[in-house]
Each structure stands twice: as C-alpha cells, then as structure tokens.
Amino acid sequence: MLPEIEGTTPFDSTMARRGYALNKMCFSFNHQANREAFRADPEAYMRQYGLTPQQADAIRSGQVLAMLEAGGNAYYLAKFAGIFGLDMQDIGAQQTGMTKTEFQAKLVAANFQ
C-alpha cells in the first residue's frame, strides 16, 4: 500500500471503478445540449447514466468533496462545475472550507514559502 497523502486521493483503480458512472455523466457535459438536458431534469439525467445513490446524493449536495468520495475525477468534475459557472477558486474555497478571498490569499501566500 502507498502512504497516504494528506487531503489528497489519487484517482487510482479503486476510485476509477467506484466512479465510472459519475465520470461518464460528467464527460457528457462537454456538449452544450447535454448540459442543458441535465439542467432541465437532473434526476432523469442521472438515472440515464446509472449513477449510484451515493453519486446522485453527492451531485444533489453540490459538494465537491462528496463527489470525489463517490469516485469523481477532478478533470471530469470540472465540467460539472462549469454548469454552475463556478471557477477553480470557488471550488478550492468550497473544499477547504474557506471563503474565496481566504483561498485566494492562501494561493498568494505560496510566494513566501
């Protein structure tokens, strides 16, 4: 077993197996029409992709950490975030429990590491 990395879950075989349906749905959001179909009826769209109850709950919650726990991959989840017009700093703030301003300050502080 590999050592754990704090606050980090590499997308390995365990996560890839767990997250397939969720990631496949997010991959479909490359297309505008699919993003609109999701927006029009999220529940039907999730059923169409066979999301697990855990995955569907995570999507409903809007919480990225829950989506990751359900096997979501950052590269595909980014397309889901796009539906809500969230940028990467919104996402970072949400996951770290900071305000966006705090999260931005944390990034800038890396200059003085």
Next chain:
Amino acid sequence: MLPEIEGTTPFDSTMARRGYALNKMCFSFNHQANREAFRADPEAYMRQYGLTPQQADAIRSGQVLAMLEAGGNAYYLAKFAGIFGLDMQDIGAQQTGMTKTEFQAKLVAANFQ
C-alpha cells in the same frame, strides 16, 4: 523500404492516411441503421463521410481490389461486404479472378502443400 510481398499490401501508414474516410464509413456499418441508410442512398452516405472520388468509384464498382487500392482495410471492408451478404470466399474469388468453386478448391489444396 520493406520488400514487396506479391499480391499483398500491408495496411501501413501510407494506406492508413489514404483510406481514412473510406474506413470510417465502413466502421459505421457496425450499426444496422447505418447499413440501411447506405442502401437507401449510397451517394448521399458517401458524401456524408467525405469519400475521395477514387474511394467512391471503388465502392460503386463493388471491386474489393479497387477498395484496397483506395486505402480500404480488410477488417473494415468486411463490414461493407456484409451489406451485400457476401462471404469471405465470395470476396476471395472476386479478388483472385476465380469462380467461388475454384477458390474453394485452392483452399482445400493447401492440405497437400
């Protein structure tokens, strides 16, 4: 350059580049609906896949050797042959200029090589 093999053209980069549109069309024939669309209007279907004039002529002629010359790959062309209910011995006979019976006899004769 590799030595030539009599009566044989390996599907290499030259052929792969030449045949892309033709092979993509043939790949689409995995689906029944596409086979029917081709049958209903071959010219429109070929235009949809952007076949070159050489490729379109080869398809119109029904001659497998011409399709190969136009960059067709045996594995994909087999799906085109399926549209006409041709089996591999029909195809073999056509390419070798034999009757099907002659071609079959040639195969059996390989037992006595």
Next chain:
Amino acid sequence: MAKIIGAVGTSHIPAIGGAIHKGVQNDPYWQPFFGGFPPVQQWLGQERPDVVVMFYNDHGLNFFLDKMPTFAVGAAPQYLSADEGWGIPAQPPVPGCQDLSWHLIEALTEREFDVVTCQEMLLDHAGTLPLKLLWPEGDGQGGWPVEIVPVCINTVQFPLPKPGRVYALGRAIGEAVAAWQSDKRVLFVGSGGLSHQLDGKRAGHINKGFDLQFLDSMVSNPEWATRYTNHELVELVGTQGVELLMWLAMRGALVAAGPGVREVHRNYHIPISNTATAVLALTT
C-alpha cells in the same frame, strides 16, 4: 497465490459463430474443426479455471483508427458483444474479473508496457468464440463458468507491436498472474490465426508448413517465431495470419507456470472459410 492451469490457442472466424447458431457442428464441413475441441473441454472440466486472460485482436468493433491502441487491457465489470456488421446475433455478455484487470494494468505499467485501460469494451467474435468453443454450454442461461480479462493486441494497422514485444507482454502478464494474491485458477487463451489472408490478389494464401512448425514451437521452442519481423510473418502466413501474435502472447504468459510444458491436445484443419484453423492446449 493464483494458479496458472495452462494455455489454449484457437482460431476464431465469424462463420464459426454462424455454425454454432445453426447447430451444424457435426456437418461434414464443420466436424473436422469442432471435433478438435472435446478433449480440450474435458481437460478444462478437470482443471476448472476461474479466470481467462484472453489475448485477442479487435476486428473494428471496439476500436477505430481515431484511437488505435497497440495493447489494450479490459477492466470492465462485464463485456458486451454487438453486431459486427453482418447481423449475426450478439453473444451473451461475459463477466469481467476486475481485480485481475487492475492487477495486470498496474504490473504492466510498472514494467513499462504502455497499455490502454478500458473500463467499457465491446468484445467481438475473436473475444467471444473461444469461450463458446471451450464451454459450449456457457450462457445457455446458467452463466459462464469463468470470468475474463481481455487483452487486445493491434493487428489492424502497421506498425504492429514487434513479435518479441508481444511475447514480452505475455511474459509480464504471466509473471503478474503468478504473483497475484488470489486463490483463483487462471487459463491463458490466444485467439487468432493460423495462416490466412482475406485481402488482395494473394487472398486464400495458406502456409501449412509454417503453421505446423509454429504449433511445434509452441510446445518446445516458444520464442521461435520472434525471429521474424511482422512484415516477414505477413509474407509467410498472410495479412490476417499475423494474428498468431495472440498465440505468442499466450505462450509467453505460460512461461511463468514453470518449465516442462506438455501438450494436452492439438488439432489442425484446412480450411474453414479462408483459414487454416488450429486448437492447441498446453499445460505444465
């Protein structure tokens, strides 16, 4: 540790599926081919493998030239078949062994094989027919007696992987299976060949002499065919005969089972469709 029980090489041809579908296995045309399998079936009935690693080549069902892998490893929970263009009824789905899939993907990447990972994958006749030939009762409705890991090797577009590279892939897979923490019993299958050529003025080319020597080499001199380039193999055994690369991978995998390979059974018959067909079962 997992137990390697042996390896089987077999031809695949779409028409075989048609013959099974029509139930004409005992017709004079088909009997010399299907008759090669009962001794192998019997042996498998005794050895009872749980998992098959299936070396096969896709014929333009799952892969196209937009994304043509050299080596692709299935990692799906199950493998569906589909219409390949001729309207032959699709085979019933086959369950995948995902634990072994990922174990292999990890071991192969560690050993610098650059595989494509396929969490969804359509299996064509080359992947399904060997199962029907080895377990004819398989999914009448009672399921299959094995799970599979399909390993697809490019024979569609040159450059193909070199014969020595294919053999090395097989060896790496065999060693990874031997090191797999599992009580499963594993069979390797190579699906393809032997000599045949579908396309060109040389269509119908068959090379019995080479085939017989190749079959012998599988028993006692497994690297023999790696002396040839793929271009030379095409000249010798035909544009589709080069599918014998599947047998090379299968035989490479068997090396990990230990020395002293023994032939369980073989059959060679010309022709089915345009192909010189064979089945060969090996164990240690």
Next chain:
Amino acid sequence: MAKIIGAVGTSHIPAIGGAIHKGVQNDPYWQPFFGGFPPVQQWLGQERPDVVVMFYNDHGLNFFLDKMPTFAVGAAPQYLSADEGWGIPAQPPVPGCQDLSWHLIEALTEREFDVVTCQEMLLDHAGTLPLKLLWPEGDGQGGWPVEIVPVCINTVQFPLPKPGRVYALGRAIGEAVAAWQSDKRVLFVGSGGLSHQLDGKRAGHINKGFDLQFLDSMVSNPEWATRYTNHELVELVGTQGVELLMWLAMRGALVAAGPGVREVHRNYHIPISNTATAVLALTT
C-alpha cells in the same frame, strides 16, 4: 536531417484562454504571467520552427476512461478544438504534420513504446494554449506558422507512466526527430504544471521550493525528477502538478539536440487560478 531548435515548457490553464479571449493580458492580475512570453516569442521569431512536437495531457475532451491511453500520438491532417464543458469558444484548427507523426509512430513502435495512433483527435486547452502563447497572432486568420504533432500522456488515471518511462519516451522521440529525413526545423513543447492541486481538502497546494528546483534541473540535471515515483510527485506538487511529466518528456527529447543546453528565458509566477505557472525556453 531535421534540425531541433530547442524546447519550451509552459503552464496551461483554461482561464488563460479566457484572458486572451477578453484581451486582458496586461491587467495587473495577468501581466506577471503573459509578461513571461515576449522574450520567448522573439527567440522563436529568429529560430522559425516549422513543426512543434507537443507533449500535453488531455483533460477529458478526447479521451475517456473507456479507452484511456498511456501514450497517444496524433496523426491527423488537422486538429480541431471543442467546447470542454465551459462554453469557452473553440480555438481555430491547427494543421498536423502527418509525415512526422508516422515517422514517430514507426520509430516508437520499433523501440517498444506501445502508443495509441490517433488519425482524428480533439485538442483541448493544454494542446492549443501553448500555441497561442508562443504565436499570439496565430490564426487571427493568416494561419499558424507551425504544424504540430501532439503527444498525449496520461495524467488522469493512475497508474500513470513512470517518470523514467516518460523521459525515455521523450528521448526516443528526440532521437527519431534527429534522424528524420527532412529539412524541417522542430521545436519541442511541454505543456503542464507546475505545482497545483484542484481537488480534495489540500486544494490550493503549491510547492515553490520544488518548482524552482525542478526548473533548475531542466537546464542542467534533466533526469533529476525521475528519482520520484508519481505518488511522491503528487505529494510534492499536487494532483495536477504531476503534469510536469510533460516537461520531462520535452526535456528528454531535447537530449538528441546535443550537449550544452542553454536557458533562453524563464518566468515563474504564483498564482494564476490555482496554479504556480512557469515558462522556460531552452536551446543547445
């Protein structure tokens, strides 16, 4: 023989495309990033490469987990962009250099790299932004000054190819370019990194110390980063910082240009979006 003129590593971030689209490159937020490029553009204006071999990682536009390659080489006549999910306008198509694509595919297969061949391929921001950064006038309408060969390296799903394997891929490509019978001038580009992490409780992770050491290693100790496993790299530079594999491949390719690598220009700036960004141009 073809001439290798040098190599450029650069960050890519979707927001960079947005900034270019809006024309805000000189805003205080963006200037420290875009300001790193004019010296590189100037150098390229003198060196005038004809072809770019672009090492990049797909972000879920062209590849999905059903067919996830380790290494994929483009062989298309042109590369289209597309909506990646955010509705950002697609970049204009980029012409491909098919002759070099196939030369590389053949050389890599000969040297036992198991690549995926892509005769059609959508290029995401990681493949297109470096071109916009290096040739800002590129396809205003007058076309691009270069053709490309994209080489995609998996950073989406573990196991990723080992850093040493990625470096070896670069070396093999560099040597193949050096042996290419052509009068073209070739530039290598590595698109990715440096340290950043988008996902998890550690989102926002940046490691300036590692980044600066990595940049130094690119000049004088190119194999330095291959001492780490990908798991260790993720710990050091973040889940997406591991995209620095693209730089490793680019640097491996430059080895074939001969000894005595010289730094043309570098810039390092924290942050753009969640990323520690850099550009580095090298020549011999």
